[in-house]
Amino acid sequence: MVITPQAAPYRPDPRILALGDGFFDPVAAAAFPQTILRFRNRRWDGAVGLDTLDDAAWIDHFGRFAPLPGNLPQPLALRYHGHQFRVYNPDIGDGRGFLFAQLRDGRDRLLDLGTKGSGQTPWSRSGDGRLTLKGGVREVLATEMLEALGVETSKTFSLIETGEQLHRGDEPSPTRSAVMVRLSHGHIRIGTFQRLAYLNDGEAMARLVDYCLTQLYGESPGDAPVERLIARVVPRAARLAASYMAAGFVHGVLNSDNINVTLESFDYGPWRFAQTWDPGFTAAYFDHQGLYAFGRQAQAIHWDVVQLAIALRTLVAPEALVPALETFPAAFEAAFRDAIFARLGIAPKAEKEDMALLAGIEAALGDPAAIDRGVTIDRFFFDWRGGTLRDRASRRYDDDAFALFAMTVGGFAPATATDHPYWSDAAPCAMPIEEVEAIWARIAEADDWSAFDAKVDAIRRMGDAMRAGQVIAREGALTQ
Known part of the structure; x- marks a missing residue:
């Protein structure tokens, strides 16, 4: 179940301390030369009672990491191991991040505020403990898009530019730096x-x-x-x-x-x-x-x-x-059936028919002829929302690849309203890598954040449309 934010007072609850010292190492954040607020999650800050912070206090807590009241007195770098591409590594842990605070949300869930790019820890090895600003921008875009599409994801809570010049082997350097804070339902990993x-x-x-x-x-x-x-x-x-x-x-x-x-x-x-x-x-x-x-x-x-x-x-x-x-x-x-049907906006029917429709969707979306005519994943779900093809897009699907799907989907009942203005747009909100790079280029070249801000707004509008009117879930359960 994807959780929507629910307003709540600030309720600190640092339960991690009960696990004992063997799970973490107290650390200090790096002292950054600058702290420029670039993104603040106004959708989620009220869910953990931090919407009353002004920007100066926000930067103090999430750029300089002054402890939140009643919370962890010092950040904790968590210890863990893990398989990395199937090779076991016992020498890892929080190398450029730490657990900064724990608190309850409006649904009484215990949430963590954890960092990325906050400086070196005992687990940094040869790393500098930093995050590129581009990496932070990409994480905002990923988490916003995933949340809108119904994936249970951490939320990018804060992104602050930190004024350092970083050198990386996989992108043009030197490049700008940032520190990010994510809001997560726990940082306990399989590792x-x-x-x-x-x-x-x-x-x-x-x-x-x-x-x-x-x-x-x-x-x-x-x-x-x-x-x-x-x-x-x-x-x-x-x-x-x-x-x-x-x-x-x-x-x-x-x-x-x-x-x-x-x-x-x-x-x-x-x-x-x-x-x-x-x-x-x-x-x-x-x-x-x-x-x-x-x-x-x-x-x-x-x-x-x-x-x-x-x-x-x-x-x-x-x-x-x-x-x-x-x-x-x-x-x-x-x-998989539930997720595909939810994005398509139709209700399940019976196992045999459901599986046949899913197979038809995968076959049609993978057909080279459909790909040549611009039928992307995002375009398909947008055009067929509610199980009915918009007139504007009919010729795009006028081939054998979609003939069986078009005939089959007609037997499924819609599970959502499609009267949100988003569904009348000319094209879906999507996240091709070319757009991500273009958004970053404007920031890198001219410090122009307008495309970034507009994209976040567009993603949230799509998310509102995805949630609006969705009244039928699996087995006929009602959801809002």
């Missing part, structure tokens, strides 16, 4: 569990399982806490993978240290939005084997969850975890 298994620290592992269930999942551990945790993680993992596919999104680096235990998507580096349904499309130039390609993301996320189960063998016999792991394929299939 956090892997580290404890590596250390064979069963006592700490038991505390971590208890923390995740009580603080992040909001339930009692019960008599079988490990089995309960893996049973909660697996369907969420399936839903995350399915939502990526429906959004046409490629995360790029689905390492086990980049997957958190709540399965809320976060940590965006070389992401891309695929324009066509190409299972082999990759986002990271260094993903030479296509390990995290568009069509392999479900497999990758499932593999990471298996690594969680392997780590949890520190506490239970492996046979106890197998039943939950084996539910992933069916859970993904159901979640």
Whole structure:
């Protein structure tokens, strides 16, 4: 379920401290030469009671990292390990970020404010602990777009330019610097569990399982806490993978240290939005084997969850975890159906018909003739919203690739209203890499943020249209 912001007072709740010193290292933020506020998330700051901060106080907390009242007295760099492109690495942790604060939102969820680019930590290795401004801009655009498209994602909470010149091997240098703060439903990663298994620290592992269930999942551990945790993680993992596919999104680096235990998507580096349904499309130039390609993301996320189960063998016999792991394929299939139907704006019908329609959509979107006529993923879902083709686009779909889909989709009931003005636009709001680069070019060359601001506004307008009038969910449940 995608959470919408709900106004709340500021409620600090630094529960992470109960885990003990072995999970983190107290650190200090870098002293930046400048602090220029570039983005403040006015959609979410009120959900955690920070909307009353003026810009000066905002910069003091999120650019200079003065502690928030009643919260963590000092930032904490979290310790974890992880598989990076399937190679285990015990020498990683928060190397350019830290946990800054924990607080409750309007739905009583425990949320973290974590950083990226806030300076060096004991886990920085040879890195400078910094973030490029371009990287921060890209993360704002990714999180805003994913939220609008219904993916459970971290929220880019703040982006502040910091006045340093950074040198990077994969972009023109020197380049501008920034520090970013993200709002997340937890920073406990699969790699956090892997580290404890590596250390064979069963006592700490038991505390971590208890923390995740009580603080992040909001339930009692019960008599079988490990089995309960893996049973909660697996369907969420399936839903995350399915939502990526429906959004046409490629995360790029689905390492086990980049997957958190709540399965809320976060940590965006070389992401891309695929324009066509190409299972082999990759986002990271260094993903030479296509390990995290568009069509392999479900497999990758499932593999990471298996690594969680392997780590949890520190506490239970492996046979106890197998039943939950084996539910992933069916859970993904159901979640994929739900995600695609939600974006298309139609209601499920029956399993056989639903699966046939999904197969038709994938075949049609991958057809070269359709691609040649400009049928992108975004264009398709925009033109067919509610299961009916807009007159303006009919010729674009006038071929065999869409004939079967057009005939089949007519038998599905619409699940959403399409009277929001967005659906009358000439084209969908999309995020091709060329537009991302053009937005950055205007910032880099002329410090012109107008295209960036306009894009954020356009994405949020699309999100409003996606949510407006959506009244039918799976199995006829009502949602608003």
